[in-house]
Amino acid sequence: MAPETSSGSPQRWSVAQIHALAPDPASQKAGTKLAAPGPWSETGTSPGANLLWGDCKGSGSKPYQVTVELSAPAFACSCPSRKFPCKHALGLLLLWSAGTVADTPTLPARVEEWLGGRKDRAQKAEARKAAVAEKAAESANDPEAARKAALAAEKRTAQRAGRIDAGFDELELWLTDQVRGGLAGLRGSGYRPLDGLARRLVDAQAAGAAARVRDLAPALSAPDWPDHTLRGFAQLNLLAQGWRRRADLPGPLAATVRRRVGLAPSTEEIAAVGEQVSDRWLVLGLRDDTPDKLVERRVWLRGEDSGRIALLLAFAPQGQSPGLALPVGSSFEARLAFAPEAVPLRAIVLEQGELQPSPADGPAPGGGSLSQAATAYARAVAADPWTTTVPALIAAAVPVLEQVGDRREWRICDAENAQTVPLVRPSAGETAMALGTAAKDPDIPRCAYALLAAGGGRPVPVFGIYSLSGFSPVTLWGEEGPVSLP
Template identity: 35%
Template sequence: MVATWTSEQVIALAPDPASAKNGMGLATLSKWRSLGKTSQVIWGECQGSGKDPYRTQVDLSEPAFKCSCPSRKFPCKHGIGLFLLLAEQPDTFQDSEPPEWVTDWLNSRAKREEKQKQKQEQAAQPADPAAQAKRTAERYRKVTAGVKELQLWLADLIRQGLATVQAKPYSYWEQAAARAVDAQAPGIARLIKDMAGIPYSGADWAERLLEQLSKLHLLLEGFQRLETLPSGVQADIRTQMGWSQSQAELLAEVEDGNGDSSRSRGSPPMPDLNLSVPPEKYNEKREDRKVERVVRDYWLVMGQSIEEEEKLRVSRSWLWGKQSDRPALILQFAYGTQPFELQIMPGTAFEAELAFYESAYPLRALIKTRYESVSSLDRMPGYQSIDDAIAAYHHALSCHIWLEKFPLTIAQVTLMPMESDNWSIRDRNGKILPIYVSSSNWSMHAVSGGHPITIFGEWNGRKFLPLSTYAFQKFHLF
């Protein structure tokens, strides 16, 4: 069953406000010469300023876009306009056989996906295992030497006292980060750079800096004892240090283990994420529970956040398994104005098989196999109180201490604008959780009408970032 798209969801795909505005201007029947659809694709010809109309098509299964216009934006205004027309006037699209230019595009996409799959399978097999092992050993040697040097740097900092940090220039942190890069530990370099601004960021800076330094100390100590730790913790430490695992390597790993890799056996069991479980049960041991690395389910797209780090854009799409009752994070990267490889639309649900990266608390995953799209999101599963939500976060943190973002859905909360432009949410028990100040908070407040609503967002241990809400039987993205 094809998803029912809303105008809000379509506009959220626009690369910038100008494209969204121009796309809305094209979402009218008079702008299009011909329109058609099948269960997978829609197409149309939009008359522009030139002699020939622009041929525009949208593959609804992702969605994916293609247009013959010269725009470098993705999707272009024609793709947004065509998709908006489907959302607002679906009866204008008649079921018909797609023209040759649409069929050619669909066939080329299928061939490209097949080639990509073959490339991943080939990449999973090292061309020279001996050479790869030698490179890995050399990197471990460099990282080990760098770790020892950084431990001395960290010990000197603590010995001098945190009170001296505010007098240190930015170069103090930059030089330590550079040494981590030289040691081929880019993850540590990022952690150190993130600390540089803390001493100048508020009254409680010393507490927050000590917390981050403690996590860095734990990471350095853990790396030196890597082989003595459970495999899930080993994977988390390698990730934090900057070791990346390619998609091809992950797929090969889960295939070899039939969904439960040999390296993941013996790691801590996956925590029970059933939202009906009371907080006091979160820490019960469940040794009989298997760590599932591959999960097929109907995945609800709960929300999405996109951050920019210089020229790199990072997309976090948060999913929730309708049957497995577990969260998943799809992480994507794109440089400049390049589009993300996958178009994952918040507020929808689709059937897919996800492969989870190994971790003591598995969250990040990739889409191994995607099946037919299903309907729009019809519910938003959530914790019934702030206490329950924070208890789940604390349990996740006990498994993965370096966890930076955690997905939370909290039901029946009321938005509370406060003094000094501070905002918070209050649950039915009167408990309060601070949220980030954002221009979208007022929009969310207007949607709620002052009534309790269910809110989804990211929690970092200090503040909550709302990303979406399900209010009055309708999904809203912020």
Template identity: 35%
Template structure:
């Protein structure tokens, strides 16, 4: 029988906390005349009576996972799907000999779409013409030249936080110049922090932007993959088929965290995977609404990952050889005292990196004397960012060494999850 998800796994796929709250109530008080779960095909289905005469049909393809509901909600997954998952996790959904008619029809449509996608992937896309590439290169070069002049004017006038309108105009011109990634960096320049170190952070942002402007014309001359990194950081796209053409890395991947960045535009979802044999971390990145194609935190999958040619920590999910199963042991991690070396190597490969996924096997936490928490690295320490997340980790640790999942940043470690001895707890 398909192993039910834990409550934490259900909460991890929710679009927001409000959806989880609504789903918990609906799972208990809602009327569910039809529910069932099948092992082959692995599908969960249910009908929930709402205010109308026709019940809402909630469906979950557990092999994906993917979800669908007949309700009008724009949230994906909606509260009905989440409530159905919660009922399943509590043991309230019984095994069914066959999926419902609605589930069968939906799975057939998904299979047909997947076949079309595979056909398109097998057909080499038409490469852009040389004239198109030259026009794009000219736009980017002109946009970066203008950005360089703007940065020089800002510094010449005295380093200060630029006005929001000036930043918006500069970012818009970069978008017009087909350099969207560097435009996103420019948009963040006008955000002033309460942190007393913000002037240094602002000056560092100016320096990194100027370094990109300077490096881009020489990208083809840079060693190793650094030229590709520069082009990606400016915003030159890498086509999906190029990434999927990279040699796959097959491993049993522990899905250790899911983080949604609501501040980015568009919203970005980062699924962190850690290889049991390879001992490497990769992130699957989605933008906009979640598609449900990436695996769920707290599970393990035997799958191929295709590493991004211009990003050491990003990949695309390839062939999944076996369905996801619950994670039953702590994920493989690096010694905590090696974190500075891991971060140094990551920044050497990409100087514009803002975060790097890590799993630390023997993390010890201690108070910093100001109500916050530090990651003890032996001779030094690193702040844990986000007091609420840090308190969760400290409570789970209880003074013991724990396996900690997070993102290393220039300011400290952003905790994402912690292993409590039985399961991953989202921070």
């Protein structure tokens, strides 16, 4: 089977862009060790086909067969690793980046077979979509079938709303009991009561509210814990009231309430009613979190002409790829649809062009100041009171060590106006960031040193997450291009 081709050879990615694909720091380190010709054989890349392959000697008698499609990108390896991409795929990409993989006009049989399998799966997926669409069209032409389907959907919606109502009844009673009995009792009772209430809310299909109940645990151990706990109580009560009165709310705010409760819109719903924006999108940053035994991948984009920031989400079981393997610093033409919420940030890709890795010496993206990030945060909270963080691109920032009261702490300094905010480690998590506890994290010096090393000690563009407790850096642009921070 002849591969789909595009004109010209694929542009080689930088080391930083390849490292951005690693599922965790351990895979990044292991992939770097394999970025040498020694363990590799039968390597090759197809000009114009955006394909890369090779065999890597492992501990077994047979080498691991690795294949990478660069345009998606997509990965395959015969190793047993559950990480995706695995260290072998990362090592092969680094080998190719260094220019030590030769162009090969003929594809190996195994690569052709892999491409054929991908094509078959894509065709089957399209066939399933067509079958669903055909069934929907048949129902639309059959009034009785359409009426029954609508009644069944309405019944399911009403049943779920009833379960959520019952869950919020219990939540409101629990909040009243905690305030009446005093917060000290809750603090002394440990995590188990919170976990029990959260589980019951999950059973009531209000997973978003359950997550906020679990967030009360770190609030109880935060500095000024009574204030943080009461703030958490207030947001839970506000969410319950928003759910009760969702029919009276403006459409975008009602959609926000439903998502905060746990009723996230499907991609089909977003595609049907969301605002659509076509632009060339720059990949600003990528971060993987692991809540509830899942890998949640967040990819932030910025439109070249629109200036819009978009958040793409993907999920997978731990150890598997959640998709969205978009190298930081790359760009692509695409049409996105934004979820119609009070703060439209989440988006889905409707149409996407070829991924273009940015050259290492390409211009850094323009950004704003910390003051502008604070203003954006205030506006987001005014529109969506459950907001805890906003993405922000700072034009020129550098970490500094400042005296704050009786201690010294690392802070991010905006070179434009010398304003500083606390440095928050990316892996601290949004809950800790919102509570202000991440500033005490003992690993923050490591994050600061990584910033200093990657930026050469000079103010550089930095993309990250702004919150009440400070700024969490995700990507910076140094002399060699974008660098994803640990």
